[in-house]
Amino acid sequence: MKIKSQKDFFSGLMFMGVGVAFAWGATTYNVGNGARMGPGYFPLLLGVLLAIIGSVITFKAVTVETQDGDKIGKWAWKPLFFILAANFAFGVLLGGLPSLGIPAMGLIVGIYALTFISSLAGNEFNAKAVFVLATVLAIGSYVAFVWALKLQFPVWPSFITG
Amino acid sequence: MDLINNLSLGFGVAFTFQNLIYCFIGCLLGTLIGVLPGIGPVATIAMLLPATYALPPVAALIMLAGIYYGAQYGGSTTAILVNLPGESSSVVTVIDGYQMARKGRAGPALAAAGLGSFFAGCVGTLILAAFAPPLTEVAFKFGPAEYFSLMVLGLIGAVVLASGSLLKAVGMIVLGLLMGLVGTDVNSGVARFSFDIPELTDGIGFVTIAMGVFGYGEIIANLSRPDDEREVFTAKVEGLFPTKEDFKRMIPAVLRGTALGAALGILPGGGALLAAFAAYTVEKKTKLKPGEVPFGQGNIRGVAAPESANNAGSQTSFIPLLTLGIPPNAVMALMVGAMTIHNIQPGPQVMTSNPELFWGLIASMWIGNAMLIILNLPLIGIWIKLLTVPYRWLFPSIVLFCAVGVYSTNNNTFDIWMVGIFGLIGYIFHKLGTEPAPLLLGFILGPMMEENLRRALLLSRGDWSVFVTRPLSAGLLAAAALLLIIVLLPAVKNKREEAFVED
Numbered sequence: 110m111k112i113k114s115q116k117d118f119f120s121g122l123m124f125m126g127v128g129v130a131f132a133w134g135a136t137t138y139n140v141g142n143g144a145r146m147g148p149g150y151f152p153l154l155l156g157v158l159l160a161i162i163g164s165v166i167t168f169k170a171v172t173v174e175t176q177d178g179d180k181i182g183k184w185a186w187k188p189l190f191f192i193l194a195a196n197f198a199f200g201v202l203l204g205g206l207p208s209l210g211i212p213a214m215g216l217i218v219g220i221y222a223l224t225f226i227s228s229l230a231g232n233e234f235n236a237k238a239v240f241v242l243a244t245v246l247a248i249g250s251y252v253a254f255v256w257a258l259k260l261q262f263p264v265w266p267s268f269i270t271g
Numbered sequence: 272m273d274l275i276n277n278l279s280l281g282f283g284v285a286f287t288f289q290n291l292i293y294c295f296i297g298c299l300l301g302t303l304i305g306v307l308p309g310i311g312p313v314a315t316i317a318m319l320l321p322a323t324y325a326l327p328p329v330a331a332l333i334m335l336a337g338i339y340y341g342a343q344y345g346g347s348t349t350a351i352l353v354n355l356p357g358e359s360s361s362v363v364t365v366i367d368g369y370q371m372a373r374k375g376r377a378g379p380a381l382a383a384a385g386l387g388s389f390f391a392g393c394v395g396t397l398i399l400a401a402f403a404p405p406l407t408e409v410a411f412k413f414g415p416a417e418y419f420s421l422m423v424l425g426l427i428g429a430v431v432l433a434s435g436s437l438l439k440a441v442g443m444i445v446l447g448l449l450m451g452l453v454g455t456d457v458n459s460g461v462a463r464f465s466f467d468i469p470e471l472t473d474g475i476g477f478v479t480i481a482m483g484v485f486g487y488g489e490i491i492a493n494l495s496r497p498d499d500e501r502e503v504f505t506a507k508v509e510g511l512f513p514t515k516e517d518f519k520r521m522i523p524a525v526l527r528g529t530a531l532g533a534a535l536g537i538l539p540g541g542g543a544l545l546a547a548f549a550a551y552t553v554e555k556k557t558k559l560k561p562g563e564v565p566f567g568q569g570n571i572r573g574v575a576a577p578e579s580a581n582n583a584g585s586q587t588s589f590i591p592l593l594t595l596g597i598p599p600n601a602v603m604a605l606m607v608g609a610m611t612i613h614n615i616q617p618g619p620q621v622m623t624s625n626p627e628l629f630w631g632l633i634a635s636m637w638i639g640n641a642m643l644i645i646l647n648l649p650l651i652g653i654w655i656k657l658l659t660v661p662y663r664w665l666f667p668s669i670v671l672f673c674a675v676g677v678y679s680t681n682n683n684t685f686d687i688w689m690v691g692i693f694g695l696i697g698y699i700f701h702k703l704g705t706e707p708a709p710l711l712l713g714f715i716l717g718p719m720m721e722e723n724l725r726r727a728l729l730l731s732r733g734d735w736s737v738f739v740t741r742p743l744s745a746g747l748l749a750a751a752a753l754l755l756i757i758v759l760l761p762a763v764k765n766k767r768e769e770a771f772v773e774d
Binding site: 120124158193199207242 | 319322438439441442445446448451464487490492494495519662664667670671673674678682683687688690691694695698699702721729731732733740
């Protein structure tokens with residue numbers, strides 16, 4: 110068996126997997142019948158449907174010829190890692206992680222961390238320029254979100270504000 | 272005249288100082304993100320949803336709507352000057368617009384896009400005002416079976432008209448529907464697929480999906496591309512005004528584009544993108560007048576028609592949302608989210624229960640279009656400057672706004688973890704070549720579909736034939752089936768694939 114469209118093959122597998130998982134999960138709830146649908150009825154229906162769609166896509170991916178094999182191509186690990194890392198770092202710094210005993214550092218610290226980490230995802234990194242950008246964003250966010258829109262944020266580290 | 276009365280009520284609402292300001296902010300932001308490639312209205316509206324909590328509902332919706340149609344204006348600027356679509360709906364404008372700019376006719380191209388958009392926007396708003404009330408009447412006759420069938424039609428229409436691979440798009444819809452079911456079942460109180468995480472019993476946040484998949488996913492995908500050389504025509508754009516000759520060619524193209532765009536906007540799955548594609552195809556089919564520049568080499572009709580069409584389409588795509596409560600595209604799905612945040616159940620009752628909101632929103636669109644033409648033509652210099660902002664400044668800001676936005680929806684860091692996960696999922700979708708827009712539509716419609724299916728089957732005592740024995744419902748399902756059959760016809764199928772290759 111030769112995969113003729115890599116993208117379709119794996120998206121088909123993804124749909125199949127998710128569909129089966131949802132359908133299997135749905136059977137743990139009361140399924141009921143048409144006239145009295147239980148909480149599992151509709152998810153079961155959709156899960157089976159998704160699994161069928163997925164299998165058709167996978168089947169076509171190994172049978173229908175494509176010109177270039179529809180390669181998925183290289184994964185962009187660098188941007189993927191840094192963007193998500195920036196996001197998680199921001200979350201941890203903003204709200205803290207009580208379960209691990211990490212205190213909340215607040216919005217401003219979070220913004221600096223996020224800007225620096227996410228900038229590493231790009232092709233060029235100039236610490237000075239990133240620092241300026243982070244400062245602009247920190248002041249801008251403070252003015253826009255805290256001062257103008259009055260959203261509730263821990264702005265400063267919790268050990269300063271108490 | 273009811274229409275006049277209603278519109279005057281609407282203008283009364285829209286002309287208050289506060290609403291004018293929010294309309295202006297929406298249009299300004301819309302133009303901004305339209306001009307900047309790499310960020311679209313879906314991500315922007317998702318980011319700003321939490322910020323609208325504090326606003327009155329009318330102001331919030333006016334602003335969010337302004338972002339959508341404002342983006343259609345801004346997108347053309349980038350298309351013409353940089354050879355990059357600032358907005359997905361200006362993909363076809365790039366073809367002739369950029370060629371015009373290279374020949375030193377950037378000014379007339381921008382003017383054609385702006386004036387065409389303005390005209391189309393005005394017509395689109397009028398159509399919205401005229402067609403919404405009668406459609407609402409029809410909507411009141413709908414029972415659960417009809418609503419279910421309508422949603423099926425809407426979802427099928429969405430993929431048939433506006434995506435690449437049909438099967439994968441259907442798969443994404445079903446995936447979206449399933450994700451919409453996560454959380455507490457309203458009927459039995461059972462928490463479904465929540466893995467005992469308390470935050471998940473409320474369901475997956477709509478904003479987290481939209482921002483993760485459309486915000487983070489897109490950024491990662493953009494960064495993985497090598498920096499393309501941008502040639503920006505920042506040198507003075509001279510002679511903004513088109514010549515008499517230009518006008519003569521432009522006007523029929525604008526009219527055709529507007530008509531086509533308005534019609535396609537109403538259809539499920541329609542909206543700005545499809546309208547622009549269709550309008551360009553039609554223009555290309557018409558005969559060239561003697562002395563006219565061929566298409567692809569800077570024909571002004573190739574700019575005027577798709578730009579009018581995408582604006583008309585973006586206005587009329589509000590019709591299914593406001594009358595039936597069914598979003599025809601991803602942006603409208605976000606508007607449903609915005610309305611529910613403000614405790615407004617989208618649907619036919621909005622017009623009677625919230626007339627100020629309904630007519631105020633429509634009137635604001637006309638005002639917004641007037642603001643946009645001023646923002647985009649005389650002030651074009653500012654936007655051109657913006658185009659020189661490098662992406663490496665832009666993307667950290669977008670990441671920040673997304674993270675701040677999701678946090679502020681519930682003041683809970685859990686949403687930040689979720690948006691990160693959806694960012695990863697969004698990138699996987701991108702890699703696998705599956706379009707995320709149908710997922711968002713399915714996600715919004717999931718709970719509604721389940722509820723209507725449940726009610727319909729309850730009334731019919733479990734008999735599935737109710738969907739085909741009730742004439743309205745049968746008609747809607749037949750239309751959905753017809754759409755599928757048409758697309759699967761070999762002749763149409765090839766053409767369709769051709770059209771989306773340019774994507």
